[in-house]
Amino acid sequence: MEEQPMARLMVTETEVDAGFYKAALEGSGITVFVNGMEGSAFGAALDGPSEIEIIVYRKDLEASQAIIAELEEETEDEIPAWNCSCGAEVDEGFGVCWSCGGEYDAGAESSNSDSTSS
Ligand SMILES: [Zn+2]
Numbered sequence: 628m629e630e631q632p633m634a635r636l637m638v639t640e641t642e643v644d645a646g647f648y649k650a651a652l653e654g655s656g657i658t659v660f661v662n663g664m665e666g667s668a669f670g671a672a673l674d675g676p677s678e679i680e681i682i683v684y685r686k687d688l689e690a691s692q693a694i695i696a697e698l699e700e701e702t703e704d705e706i707p708a709w710n711c712s713c714g715a716e717v718d719e720g721f722g723v724c725w726s727c728g729g730e731y732d733a734g735a736e737s738s739n740s741d742s743t744s745s
Pocket of ligand 1: 711712713714715724725726727728729
């Protein structure tokens with residue numbers, strides 16, 4: 628039986644992260660091996676693993692990286708602290724103004740997009 632070459636896709640710090648990525652990759656039809664979790668395909672070979680490896684077949688590496696990149700873009704889609712048009716300062720992570728109830732406008736801060744209209 629031929630063994631396919633494998634490659635380490637990424638390292639996560641928690642089993643929750645590893646499980647999240649594993650599920651996402653498997654959902655896209657990619658075979659995933661996780662090294663460092665209890666009951667993994669590789670077994671708990673390391674003593675006290677502080678990092679969890681996510682391993683895929685090398686042929687799936689590029690596709691896997693693309694999927695991970697997409698996931699990371701989504702998780703970084705957080706709202707920074709912003710100033711509402713009513714003058715209130717809203718803390719990061721809140722999409723609605725606590726003062727007037729106005730919604731966060733992602734394009735409000737960078738008002739240089741309409742420079743062509745003159
Ligand atoms: Zn407001």
